[in-house]
Amino acid sequence: MSTKCKWVLRLGCIAAAAVCILIGIWRGECAVILQKAVKICLECIGIG
Amino acid sequence: MSRMHRDRLTTHASDDRNSAGDGAQNHAQSRQKEMRRHERFRLLIQLLAAAFFNGYAAGFLKGKIFTGKTKLLCVPVLNCYACPGALGSCPIGAMQAVAGGRHRVSFYVLGTLMLFGTVCGRLLCGFLCPFGMIQDLLYRIPLPKLKIPRRTDKILRYLKYAVLVIFVLLMPVLTAGPLGGGDPWFCKYVCPAGTLEGGIPLLLKNETLRQSAGFLFSWKCAVLIAVLLGAVLISRCFCRYLCPLGAVYALFNRFALYQMQLDSARCIGCAKCDAACPMALDVRKELTGGECIRCGRCKAACPADAIGSGFQTGKIQNQTKSQS
Numbered sequence: 001m002s003t004k005c006k007w008v009l010r011l012g013c014i015a016a017a018a019v020c021i022l023i024g025i026w027r028g029e030c031a032v033i034l035q036k037a038v039k040i041c042l043e044c045i046g047i048g
Numbered sequence: 049m050s051r052m053h054r055d056r057l058t059t060h061a062s063d064d065r066n067s068a069g070d071g072a073q074n075h076a077q078s079r080q081k082e083m084r085r086h087e088r089f090r091l092l093i094q095l096l097a098a099a100f101f102n103g104y105a106a107g108f109l110k111g112k113i114f115t116g117k118t119k120l121l122c123v124p125v126l127n128c129y130a131c132p133g134a135l136g137s138c139p140i141g142a143m144q145a146v147a148g149g150r151h152r153v154s155f156y157v158l159g160t161l162m163l164f165g166t167v168c169g170r171l172l173c174g175f176l177c178p179f180g181m182i183q184d185l186l187y188r189i190p191l192p193k194l195k196i197p198r199r200t201d202k203i204l205r206y207l208k209y210a211v212l213v214i215f216v217l218l219m220p221v222l223t224a225g226p227l228g229g230g231d232p233w234f235c236k237y238v239c240p241a242g243t244l245e246g247g248i249p250l251l252l253k254n255e256t257l258r259q260s261a262g263f264l265f266s267w268k269c270a271v272l273i274a275v276l277l278g279a280v281l282i283s284r285c286f287c288r289y290l291c292p293l294g295a296v297y298a299l300f301n302r303f304a305l306y307q308m309q310l311d312s313a314r315c316i317g318c319a320k321c322d323a324a325c326p327m328a329l330d331v332r333k334e335l336t337g338g339e340c341i342r343c344g345r346c347k348a349a350c351p352a353d354a355i356g357s358g359f360q361t362g363k364i365q366n367q368t369k370s371q372s
Contacts, residue, residue, distance in 0.1 A: 006303040006360075010166055013300070017162035024156020029146050030120040033156070036145035037119035037129040037137045040257075043236035044130040044141060045247035046268035047260050 079351055083324070086348035090174070094181035100135075101125065101178065102245070107132030111253025113246075122157055124164040125177040126293050128239065130246030132253075140216055140293055141235050141242075148220040148230030161296050169304030170297045173287055174343035179241045180287055183279040184326070194281040201328060204289045205339065211238065212292035234292060236264070240272040283326040287341065298338030307360045308335050308342060314354035321346035321355065331355075 024030070042048060101123050104114040113132050123136040139157050146154035164172060173180050187193075196204070215234035224230025235242050247268060251258050278285035287294050310332060321331035324345040329335070331346045335355070347355040 001302060009303045010305060013162050013166040013303075017159040017166065020155040020159025020162065022159075024154060024159060027151060027155065029151060029154050029156040032146050032149050032151070033122075033137050033142045033154075034117070034120040037134075037142070038113070038115040040113055040250065041128075041130040041141065041232075041235065041242075041246070043232050044128050044239065044242035045250055045257070046236075046243055046265035047247075047257060048236070048262070048264045 075351060079320075079349060083345065083348045086344060090343060091181070091184070093175050094178070094184070097125070097176040098127075098178035098181060101127045102131055102133030103135050104133045107134075108249055108253075111250055113250075122160045124160075124168070124172045126179050126239075126241050126291060127177075128235075128242040128246040130242060130250065132246070132249050134245075138241075140239070141232060144216060144220045144230075144232035144235060147217065148224050148232060149228035152221050152224075161293075162300070165297050165300030165304060167305050168297075169301040169306055169342065170294065170338075170340060171304075171306045171342040172297060173291075173294055174341035177287075177293075178245070179291075180284065180341070182244070182276075183284050183286060186276060186279040187283045187326070189280050191280055193283070196282065196328070201288075207289045208291055208295040208298075211290055212295040216292045237267070238271060238290070240268075240275040240286065243268040243272040244276075283328065284341070288327060288339075294341075301338045301340065301342075302336060305359050306342060306357070308340060308344075308347070308355060308357040310335050311354045311356065314352045316352045316354075318351060320349045320351060324349035 107114055111132065113130060114135055116135070118135050119129060119137050121136045122139040122142050123134075124139070126140060127134060127136070127138050129137045129141055139161055143154050143157040146152075146157065211234065215238055219233035220230040222230070223233070243265075247265065251261060251265075275286050275290070282288070312332075315332065317332075322329070325331055326343060326345060327339055327341055329337075329339055331340075334340060335346070342357065344357060347357055
C-alpha cells in the first residue's frame with residue numbers, strides 16, 4: 001500500500017468516524033448506551 | 049616459522065576468538081536486558097491502563113457498579129461495563145446494546161472504533177487491553193507451551209471475524225423484536241472478560257446475584273476457564289482467535305497512524321523477532337499486516353536494530369537505539 005493511499009484512507013476514516021459519532025449522538029445512541037451501562041448487565045455476568 | 053612466533057600467532061588467534069565470543073555474549077546479554085526493560089515498561093503501561101479504565105475502586109468493595117455519566121464514552125479496549133470498577137463502556141457491549149434496540153446499527157460505536165483503529169490500530173491490544181495483559185501474565189507460567197501448526201493457526205485466526213459478524217453484529221439484530229429487546233449474544237454466551245471482570249467480583253459480593261446464577265453462569269465460567277487455560281498454553285490465545293475487537297482493529301492496522309517498519313537492508317535474518325512475537329507471526333512478512341499487536345517485542349529482540357516503530361506523521365524514526 002503506497003504512502004499516499006494510506007493517507008487517503010486515514011483521512012477518509014477519521015472524517016467518516018467524526019460523521020458517524022455525530023450521527024450516533026444525534027440519534028440518541030449515547031442515552032441507550034448509558035442506560036445499559038449504569039445497570040448491572042445480567043447477560044454480561046452470566047445471569048441471563 | 050620459529051616455534052615462539054607460531055605460539056604467539058596461536059595465542060593471538062585464540063584471543064581474537066575469545067574477544068569475538070565475549071562480544072557476541074555481551075550483545076546477547078544486552079538484548080536480553082533490553083527485552084526485560086521493554087516488557088517491564090509494557091506491563092507498567094498495561095497496569096496503568098487497567099487501573100484507569102477501572103478506576104472506581106469502591107465498586108469492588110461494595111459489589112456495585114459505577115453509574116456516572118462517563119459511561120456514555122466507550123473505552124478503546126475489551127473492558128466489561130459490568131465490571132464494578134469500570135468508568136467507561138465496552139465498545140463491543142455498547143454496539144450490541146444499540147443493535148438489540150430500536151436502531152440496529154450503532155453509528156456512535158462504529159465511529160469511535162474507526163477513530164481508535166485509524167489512530168492506533170492494534171497498538172491498543174498490545175499496550176492497553178486489560179484482558180490482553182491477563183493473557184500475557186498467564187503465558188509467563190512456566191508450563192510446556194503449545195505450538196499451533198502454521199496453517200491451522202492461519203485458518204483459526206479467521207474465527208474472530210466470524211465471532212464479530214455472527215455474535216456481535218447479526219444475532220443481537222436477528223433476535224430483536226420490532227421494539228428491540230435483542231440479546232447481546234457475544235456478552236451473554238462468549239465474553240470471558242465479562243465473567244472475569246464483572247461476573248466473579250459481583251457474585252462474590254452480592255448474595256442476590258449469587259442465588260440467581262444458574263446454567264448460563266456455569267457455561268460462562270467454563271468458557272472463561274477454557275480461555276485462561278488456552279492463554280497459559282498459547283500466547284494471546286483469545287486475541288489471536290476469538291476477540292471481535294481485535295478483528296475490528298485488524299482491519300485498520302495496515303494503514304493506522306501507528307506503524308512498525310522493517311529495514312530489510314539491516315535485517316540479518318536471525319529470526320529472533322519471530323521467536324519473540326507473542327502472536328506467532330512471521331515478523332519479516334507480517335509486520336505491517338492486521339495481526340501484529342504492536343507490542344514491540346520484536347523490536348527489542350532484534351540484534352541488528354532493523355525494526356522501527358512510531359506514529360507515522362512523516363517517515364518512521366527507525367532504529368532509535370543505534371542512532372542514539
